[in-house]
Amino acid sequence: MSDTPAVSVNHLTKVFKGHLGKGAFRAVHDVSFTVQPGEVYGLIGPNGSGKSTTMKAILGLLNATEGDTRIFGIPSMEVASRRSVGFLPENPYFYKHLTGRETLHFYGKLCGMSGDELKSRAEEMLALTGLEDAATRRVGGYSKGMLQRLGLAQALIHEPRLLVLDEPTAGVDPSGSRIIRDLIIEFRTRGITVLVTSHLLEQMQEVCDRVGIMAHGRMVREGRLNELIAVENQTELVLENASPDLLAKIDALVKAEGGGTRLLRSGHPRTTLERLFIEATNEPKKP
Amino acid sequence: MSQASPSSAAASVAPVRFSPKRVWTLAYATMTQLMRMKILPFLLLFCALVAAMGFGFSTINPEQQLSQFKTMSLGVLQVFSIVFGIVATALLLPKDMEDRTLYTILSKPVPRFDYLLGKLLGVLMLIASGLVIIDAVLSLILWLQQSMLFTSAVSQLHSENQDSPEAVAQIREIVARQGLTWNLHWAVWAIFLKAAVVTTVALLLSCIASSTLFTIVITFCITIIGHGHAMIREFVFQPNLGSTATRIATFLLATICPDLAQFDVVDSVANGEIVPWAAVYEMTGIAALYMTVYLFVTHLVFVEKEL
Ligand SMILES: Nc1ncnc2c1ncn2[C@@H]1O[C@H](COP(=O)(O)OP(=O)(O)OP(=O)(O)O)[C@@H](O)[C@H]1O
Ligand SMILES: [Mg+2]
Numbered sequence: 001m002s003d004t005p006a007v008s009v010n011h012l013t014k015v016f017k018g019h020l021g022k023g024a025f026r027a028v029h030d031v032s033f034t035v036q037p038g039e040v041y042g043l044i045g046p047n048g049s050g051k052s053t054t055m056k057a058i059l060g061l062l063n064a065t066e067g068d069t070r071i072f073g074i075p076s077m078e079v080a081s082r083r084s085v086g087f088l089p090e091n092p093y094f095y096k097h098l099t100g101r102e103t104l105h106f107y108g109k110l111c112g113m114s115g116d117e118l119k120s121r122a123e124e125m126l127a128l129t130g131l132e133d134a135a136t137r138r139v140g141g142y143s144k145g146m147l148q149r150l151g152l153a154q155a156l157i158h159e160p161r162l163l164v165l166d167e168p169t170a171g172v173d174p175s176g177s178r179i180i181r182d183l184i185i186e187f188r189t190r191g192i193t194v195l196v197t198s199h200l201l202e203q204m205q206e207v208c209d210r211v212g213i214m215a216h217g218r219m220v221r222e223g224r225l226n227e228l229i230a231v232e233n234q235t236e237l238v239l240e241n242a243s244p245d246l247l248a249k250i251d252a253l254v255k256a257e258g259g260g261t262r263l264l265r266s267g268h269p270r271t272t273l274e275r276l277f278i279e280a281t282n283e284p285k286k287p
Numbered sequence: 288m289s290q291a292s293p294s295s296a297a298a299s300v301a302p303v304r305f306s307p308k309r310v311w312t313l314a315y316a317t318m319t320q321l322m323r324m325k326i327l328p329f330l331l332l333f334c335a336l337v338a339a340m341g342f343g344f345s346t347i348n349p350e351q352q353l354s355q356f357k358t359m360s361l362g363v364l365q366v367f368s369i370v371f372g373i374v375a376t377a378l379l380l381p382k383d384m385e386d387r388t389l390y391t392i393l394s395k396p397v398p399r400f401d402y403l404l405g406k407l408l409g410v411l412m413l414i415a416s417g418l419v420i421i422d423a424v425l426s427l428i429l430w431l432q433q434s435m436l437f438t439s440a441v442s443q444l445h446s447e448n449q450d451s452p453e454a455v456a457q458i459r460e461i462v463a464r465q466g467l468t469w470n471l472h473w474a475v476w477a478i479f480l481k482a483a484v485v486t487t488v489a490l491l492l493s494c495i496a497s498s499t500l501f502t503i504v505i506t507f508c509i510t511i512i513g514h515g516h517a518m519i520r521e522f523v524f525q526p527n528l529g530s531t532a533t534r535i536a537t538f539l540l541a542t543i544c545p546d547l548a549q550f551d552v553v554d555s556v557a558n559g560e561i562v563p564w565a566a567v568y569e570m571t572g573i574a575a576l577y578m579t580v581y582l583f584v585t586h587l588v589f590v591e592k593e594l
Contacts, residue, residue, distance in 0.1 A: 016593075056390075056594070059390075059393075059394045060393075060394075061390060061393060061594045062593050062594065063591070074300055078300075078302070079302065079303040079397070080300045080301065080396065082303075082394055082396045083303070083396045085394070086394075087390070087391065089387050089390040089391060089394075091387065092387060092390075092391060093386040093387050094386075094391070095316060095320055097319060097320055097323040098316075098319075106312065107391065107395060109308070109309070109312040110312060110313070110392060110395045110396075110397050111395050111396060112306065112308075112309070114308075154391060164394075
């Protein structure tokens, strides 16, 4: 597994056929990217930009209309490719008659686990996601955030090398989503590759090594996060307790300097990934 | 793209094989899922109904009473098991899709065929266990009734002073033939086979349409057509009936629909005829063949399905 990418997506295009040939919809248009082993890769984009569709294609749940997707070099349509991947779909739901623990046992058995190995692994996952207290309750009574955590536990049950997380923090409270963020950071230190989508850009900026920004089914920006958000010819000063006087002086200084130097803006700093996101996704739509 | 020749990397990976254990996990989950849909009260209601029928009839004559009881209860059982098979199957797949449980299951190393087989087995196991329970109840009732009828008939003969050994033996023979014999179990087995074939058809249709209502309606239509298979064949092979086009259409219909009349042993069982072993084997073989073919087609549809 030396330099085989954890995920490779090559010119993926997905067209959803409409009813009776009408209303065909191109949800993903010629998207390519690779995720290297050990990396945390963030896929971001507005609603309906094709992030979930791309993930489903990677997991072989959808057939690619064109192009191909691979997991550790194995084509997604082969069942063997799913041995080393854990998937958390958006808004996951489980058999509501099972308890949280039974749900984990069920998914573990599907992965060929059994006996004490499975039992201890399930307990470990319940502890990791903070569901120990709810383990004996029926999933039908779980809240949205609890389902999300159970989804994460389920994705991790067979110790996959790759995690594909579709909005792991949707519906999770702020402290819960912080826990999930910390988990992702921990996965990275353990060498687990993560492909994640989220609308919480601040958190994405904290965890991702690389990001891809999608809009209208296309990849509009792609690369290392640091490089993407660095604007080489701009400098940001962040001041604390600055008086209006001081700001006016700085402004005057800048004006006195002349040449190409201008004060572009002052105010509270925004997360830079967010700025990039809005800029990238508001570009005019390509045909 | 200078990837380390992905095809050779893929070739070195062992494919995920069919695993009976995994199928069992899925089947068991399906069974418990259906049990939670309040199936058990239904079963109890049915048992109560059958018991009431068994003892509630006025005594006409022993032979008729036993035969009527069997016809009624087996008929109800047949309808019940088919309805259950169709409705349960039609509910399962669309529900898994809507709930996105299918995403989490199929994103594990689970071949789609294992999933399908698990679902089918789950439904069939539940039908089978229901039938086993009902078979036991029926046998008990039949046996009780048989002995009751026998004693009452003998005492009647006795009061009429006609209880010669031959007459008693004759009554015993009649009652025994109509009472509890292996035939009853074969009839229940035939009911199971028919329900199993219809359930497989329902699975196929729900894979094609992923709509509960469509599956239920169409499977019922196919079930009805399946019972009139002989009639359809007659129509196809009569040279002077209908146009060629309608004949071809009917022929296609006959090919698609299973011949469910193959499993109709209930009548002969009710008449007290002995079902030969050969007939049981044949029936089982036909059912297995139908199910294999339908399951294969279902697999072809499901493998290509977009989720
Ligand atoms: N099964 C389907 N049939 C038809 N169209 C679909 C299907 N699934 C998704 N789409 C369409 O594809 C587009 C992309 O959907 P997708 O779910 O990938 O978006 P997303 O980026 O995940 O959005 P969100 O941030 O809201 O989760 C949407 O316009 C959606 O309507
Ligand atoms: Mg999505």
